[in-house]
Amino acid sequence: MPLDQIGADAPAAVIPVFDPATAEQIAEVPDVGPRAVDAAVARARATFESGVWREMLPKHRAKVLWRVAEIVDRRIDEIVEVEARNNGMARWLARNLIASAAEVFRYYAGWVTKIHGQSTDIMAEGGISGANARYHAYTLKEPVGVAGLIIPWNGPFYGAMVKLAPALAAGCSCVLKPAEETPLTSLMLPEILAEAGVPDGVVNIITGYGETTGAALARHPDVDKIAFTGSTETGKLIVQAAAGNLKRVTLELGGKTPVLIYDDADLSKAVPGAGLGIFINAGQGCVCGSRLYVQRGVYDQVVEGLANFGKAMKLGGSDDPEAQVGPIISQRQLQRVSNLVEEGRVQGAEVVSGGRILDRPGYFFEPTVVTNVRPDMRMMQEEIFGPVIAVIPFDDEEEVIAEANNSTYGLAAGVWTREIARAHRLAKRLEAGTVWLNAQLAWDVSQPFGGYKQSGWGYEYGWEGLNAYLKTKTVYAEI
Template sequence: MSGVAELDAPTTGGVIEVFNPSTEQRIGEVADSDKAAVDRAVARARETFEKGVWKNLTAARRAEVLWRAADIIKERANEIAAVEAIDNGMTRAHARNLILGSCEMLYYYAGWVTKIHGDAVDIITEGGIMGTFQEYHGYSLMEPIGVVGLIIPWNGPFYVAISKIAPALAAGCSAVLKPAEETPLSALKLESIFRDAGVPEGVLNVLTGNGETTGAALAAHPDVNKISFTGSTEVGKILVRAASGNLKRLQLELGGKSPLIMFNDADLTRAIPGAAIGLLVNSGQNCCCTSRMYVQRGIYEEVVDKLAVAAKAFRMGGSEDTDVDLGPLISAKQRDRVLGIVNEGVARGATVVTGGKAMDRPGYFVEPTILTGTTPDMRLITDEIFGPVGSVIPFDDEDEVLGWANDTEYGLAATLWTENIGRAHRLAKRIQSGLVWVNCALAADQSLPFGGYKQSGWGHERGWKGLEAYMNTKSVYVGL
């Protein structure tokens, strides 16, 4: 059992077995919550919202509760990280960093709670509808949107859960959280953590289940005012249709096929390790991973060789291992999909420089993989791989590579490596993505908005925009 307690069997719906991706061993089971369970959870959330047991607390009190929740998580960081690593397969160190990052997210939004307000303006009109001179005092109100459904993925479940819970509760909403069926275990700790911090019973509800059952019922529920979803573009499109019944608001953080562009003047002592991290973090299971790496021809051969060396240097191991850098993929299905994309590319002429195979050990491990000789129509270039696989493509000039970088249905993130500051700012404006890194990799902060262009999503998380996304704005005119 690896220290994870097996959960009680559900009273409704079926069960979902949970496996450790590092060992392929079963570590527990959770409920596949049915529509009736979703109805009950939404009803609890709706009751708490209408009664105002959370939203009507003073702002200072709600801020204090969120701060206390962060403190509890920080105190239990090692325990939660151990569960996250066993459930997801990520390394203990990476899991702990994400748990501590979730604390910072809560601290940040706790600080916003006492600063939520609208605007006020005095208005004088002449003529208009009334046909006379008129004075008004006008103001706007920021109000919580209501009951929100939060649907999170498997590639960092605890952190993504907090990135949604923190602004939702800061805004005064009540919530139903559905973790991914592959990684439900750390999310099951959240109800008790927030209850211990002082969030009233029923304000935050956690439901396990499959996407096509629990997730679908939550998305279509007529008493849910908003869905915040992180996951694939394919599922995002399904949610758009499911939300049409009551036109609930949607916040979608979807897929990516992020380009990296490295120019001849790049500082390779920083660019090579940065590119390797940007490609391989969490074994490539990150929507921002730069699996398309465009390198200017003057340094192309050198970069390919050094990237291969860097990739080989990453230490692979399971969630129980120490001193490792990368863990397995989430499942046998994902491992086979990733290797299928690699093998298909090789069959069509791509060359594996390093990696390209499953590891000969238990667990869903795939070697860090670098390829060359790809063409724009290969799935290696068009599809989100979600594995430790990157292709290196030579280019000659700025306009050429910009066209290639933007030639995708996605627009989540991009990375630029250049010492030319003018070029950096010029390309940052022209590239079609919601996030651009210049001479760095995967930098993130809760103060800046995170969201994508094109089919990478709708709306933003983090920052003020992330909080505003959980609120309605009302304008009031008072005649004087």
């Protein structure tokens, strides 16, 4: 769908949509508000109760999900064009994420025919008759119902597909709200899903601000589950909103990923690994490694290598085929990143490289390496969501574990060392839902992903991601 047609029929209350690489408006979408949320939820509820999707034979539902992946593959150039312009990310990254989104649908298509409970025979003492009783007991796995899906702006199409795939595999009907900054590829989904064979009304797309449309979805009494990816602050508000009907909640929230580089690490891999781990997508990822702890023996070497790595990265918009790092999503977020760096500088931090807003159209911030930081600085405590990394020296393991775990977040962590025993020992001690050993940003849809502490509730991906959209019923039959 061309950009100039998306949102063309929007009412007066609209949200402007920008290309972050140029700061130019490229579309507008409606802030639909609570009444439209009511209508979308009602459509989802009607399709769920009718069984048009959840009672479809599993093998047929699996084929539909597989066709979604095939259509995405076929239309990937078109989706990349919209995604890259709306989000600002480099085209190579947009292509990788969209191709991965198709694979997520293929993965969950395979699960559709394998959703089942357990059965067992039970002997219980003192039945109603006073004698021992024998039962055949079994469990049923059933879709949770209507799922509200709220996705972020840092990987919009991928984020939508990651939530839709397990929800549809489970048999749920859905209402999906994209981030107000990046709604455009989500608005391509109805056409894709319809062509694949998803019945009308099973997936409903609504657009709007979080405090209006998103809040109405989160508190809606006829929504059975909310799956949200975004900030920890908003996640807490969603928990409060969900209390009305005690809806189930899955939260993938913020992170402040610590990365540890030991003296014995292979620096030819560790330095670019740490660089890509923070500068990719302009640092706009919940697992980006913004805190780098380096053993003192290689500290100066790592700082210099990381600064050079950042300086060598080419910044550019989606129209630049050589761009490696794109812009920050909005002027507001750009200013927040800049303010956090400047605040650290005033408090004594040293900006080794970068640290400036680029003097060019769009919302570009240089890849930035900062040293001489303290644990109480905001840049060490808050999720920056920008291409900024703080590098801290350490001497021994106990010291660095305490510092790495000194965070309200616990989404991911990384370790670079050649000593295998140390690597696995640290994997157990780091308080994070995902730990990378001699790697960063490794991912597979078969492995669960979720956070410790205030980085979230529940898991996405794998069986656990599917189970998040299922409920369990136990049945006893006397025999």
